[in-house]
Amino acid sequence: MKKWMIAAVLSGLWCISDAQTKKPAAGSSAARGKKVYEQYCLTCHQVDGSGVPRMNPPLIKTSYVLGEKSTLIQVVLKGLEASVPIDDEYYSNNMPPHDFLKDQEIADVLTYIRSNFGNKASAVTAAEVKAERAKK
Template sequence: MRRRLIPVNVVIAALLFILLSLDPDQTKPPKAVMDRGKVIYDKECLSCHQADGLGVQGMNPPLAKTKWVLGPKKQMIHIVLKGFSDPIEINGESFENPMPPHHHLNDQEISDVLTYVRNSFGNNAKPITPAEVKKVRAAIAKGK
């Protein structure tokens, strides 16, 4: 009888390991959300953060794989609604330009564009819902 060099169960275990070590959240948001999000991104965000989401040296921060994008949803929604001008550093670089507030966008538009950003430029994070935007907007209105 020919001896197998690698037993089947070892192969299965190895394949399972590879499978599980991949990011388990491979689900992309619905195409309609991503399409709507891209339209808003191109109009509102692209001129600063650029088509590749990598920002501008010393001026505008990148959106690819940073804690500001992949971190708490509430923080990201807050930045978009209220703007942001605290000095921050990403990969040893700081940025001159302020992020303007975008309260002119409605809850649906903000949820679409943030979901798009969280799932573009190599990012893969959970979508943001209009209800979540509404909640942060209400908290800001109350001065929180």
């Protein structure tokens, strides 16, 4: 094995252990949620949750992210029309529905965003997502 390959593997391992030790509070749900976020939300809301001005809203201390969990879960399940203002700002994109995600995946990604990007709010559970999904 070449030297640079060993270095790459070692730094990869270091990253993994670093990610695991950083967030003890919300624990593994937030860690799993980060992966869901990277796959399904990052392209629009950006890696640091800052969004794209006038297109995609930030997820940093917004009334949706920190507010009622039921509203927040519904946004992910059903999406949101561009005509709905977010903290008095309008965004030209629509938020697409993400009801194809599993209850646990939605709980994890919401736990992740509520405990990152400067947000400090309680975790969301799969049971809460299940209850929202059952509503029409």
